[in-house]
Amino acid sequence: MVHIKKGELTQEEKDLLEVIGKGTVQEAGTLLASKNVHVNCLDENGMTPLMHAAYKGKLDMCKLLLRHGADVNCHQHEHGYTALMFAALSGNKDITWVMLEAGAETDVVNSVGRTAAQMAAFVGQHDCVTIINNFFPREKLDYYTKPQGLDKEPRLPPKLASPLHKIITTTNLHPVKIVMLINENPLLAEEAALNKCYKVMDLICEKCMKQRDMNEVLAMKMHYISCIFQKCINFLKDGENKLDTLIKSLLKGRPSDGFPIYQEKIIRESIRKFPYCEATLLQQLVRSIAPVEIGSDPTAFSVLTQAITGQVGFVDVEFCTTCGEKGASKRCSVCKMVIYCDQTCQKTHWFAHKKICKSLKDIYEKQQLEAAKEKSEEDNNGKLNVNSNCVNEEQPEAETGISQEDCNPKDSVEGERESLQSGAGLECLQDAPAGPQQSEE
Numbered sequence: 055m056v057h058i059k060k061g062e063l064t065q066e067e068k069d070l071l072e073v074i075g076k077g078t079v080q081e082a083g084t085l086l087a088s089k090n091v092h093v094n095c096l097d098e099n100g101m102t103p104l105m106h107a108a109y110k111g112k113l114d115m116c117k118l119l120l121r122h123g124a125d126v127n128c129h130q131h132e133h134g135y136t137a138l139m140f141a142a143l144s145g146n147k148d149i150t151w152v153m154l155e156a157g158a159e160t161d162v163v164n165s166v167g168r169t170a171a172q173m174a175a176f177v178g179q180h181d182c183v184t185i186i187n188n189f190f191p192r193e194k195l196d197y198y199t200k201p202q203g204l205d206k207e208p209r210l211p212p213k214l215a216s217p218l219h220k221i222i223t224t225t226n227l228h229p230v231k232i233v234m235l236i237n238e239n240p241l242l243a244e245e246a247a248l249n250k251c252y253k254v255m256d257l258i259c260e261k262c263m264k265q266r267d268m269n270e271v272l273a274m275k276m277h278y279i280s281c282i283f284q285k286c287i288n289f290l291k292d293g294e295n296k297l298d299t300l301i302k303s304l305l306k307g308r309p310s311d312g313f314p315i316y317q318e319k320i321i322r323e324s325i326r327k328f329p330y331c332e333a334t335l336l337q338q339l340v341r342s343i344a345p346v347e348i349g350s351d352p353t354a355f356s357v358l359t360q361a362i363t364g365q366v367g368f369v370d371v372e373f374c375t376t377c378g379e380k381g382a383s384k385r386c387s388v389c390k391m392v393i394y395c396d397q398t399c400q401k402t403h404w405f406a407h408k409k410i411c412k413s414l415k416d417i418y419e420k421q422q423l424e425a426a427k428e429k430s431e432e433d434n435n436g437k438l439n440v441n442s443n444c445v446n447e448e449q450p451e452a453e454t455g456i457s458q459e460d461c462n463p464k465d466s467v468e469g470e471r472e473s474l475q476s477g478a479g480l481e482c483l484q485d486a487p488a489g490p491q492q493s494e495e
């Protein structure tokens with residue numbers, strides 16, 4: 055490789071950095087064709103053109119530079135930043151993905167010892183954290199589809215590589231979701247296949263822990279998914295349709311409040327069984343989970359998800375009650391307290407939910423009434439200050455005057471009326487438990 059000195063740029067290389075910020079891909083392409091441009095040239099801070107493109111969020115420029123042989127793992131920056139770090143800091147998910155696919159190392163650290171994922175978390179780019187922490191290159195899995203060493207057969211039948219890769223790159227670690235993904239693929243949903251898969255995941259877990267640059271996050275994820283696979287095997291041994299039984303067990307709630315005890319226990323047990331007890335991540339997880347009584351917050355699922363995907367503070371996002379999928383939007387039309395991806399998820403959960411739907415509905419209505427009462431009191435007080443003569447305390451007329459920005463429709467009388475009306479739908483729902491209704495919010 056040519057020795058490249060920091061800050062010794064040719065005029066064309068200077069032009070290239072300029073064009074990356076403001077110009078077109080064509081212009082950059084023309085410059086890259088020049089013999090006076092080295093694709094991995096370094097500016098005075100040790101930044102390559104690829105780092106500039108990543109930092110500025112220029113996806114097409116990144117792709118162009120990579121096609122021209124840009125070194126994705128160049129580590130000459132004065133503070134030890136890599137192109138992946140710049141991508142993650144910029145918050146651009148596509149660029150982060152492109153860097154990973156181009157072979158960016160995730161465990162390289164900058165001059166203060168932070169990885170790209172840690173830097174992204176620090177500046178609040180949580181989507182990029184999730185992408186980095188859950189990236190697992192397909193080639194690494196394909197390695198197991200060829201016989202290695204003295205093995206006569208590959209450890210993983212090639213046909214299983216795709217469905218398994220889909221599961222290990224998921225960012226939704228909900229046990230029900232994982233069992234659903236297995237259940238929907240006939241290739242996976244049988245004992246022999248699951249046996250092979252979980253053993254491969256255990257090998258990957260071991261590799262993650264024993265390699266020089268340890269990856270505890272990926273190791274924990276592999277171990278956890280492996281545990282869910284082993285649960286599936288246990289249930290499959292008992293006969294047909296047993297994965298449905300496992301899903302039901304995972305969703306079954308305790309009578310008092312519907313909390314899924316078995317699910318919580320399974321996740322806790324998987325974490326506890328992590329074979330490398332010296333791992334910092336394991337100790338962190340145990341410290342967060344052990345003092346929590348089963349049924350209280352935080353759940354083992356949320357602690358594990360946070361540790362593995364880096365997602366924190368699930369504000370403004372709704373998660374499916376059944377499978378934990380992000381962005382669910384269908385509410386139970388009766389209680390309005392639980393949310394699902396779709397009817398399949400709602401139907402799957404109905405056997406457990408129907409037992410507490412009514413009491414959740416009561417809680418919901420109470421909350422709505424209280425909210426409406428508070429709101430009307432607030433508004434009346436507001437009006438009193440302005441014009442005390444015009445207030446009619448009996449009438450919650452103030453509601454009609456609420457402006458868009460201070461009114462969440464669910465806090466208003468409108469929401470209350472809606473929930474009372476839906477009480478009519480309750481009876482028919484109870485009669486027909488197989489077809490729960492939904493309302494879109």
Ligand SMILES: [Zn+2]
Nearest residue numbers: 374377395399
């Ligand atoms: Zn769902």
Ligand SMILES: [Zn+2]
Nearest residue numbers: 386388389411
């Ligand atoms: Zn309900």
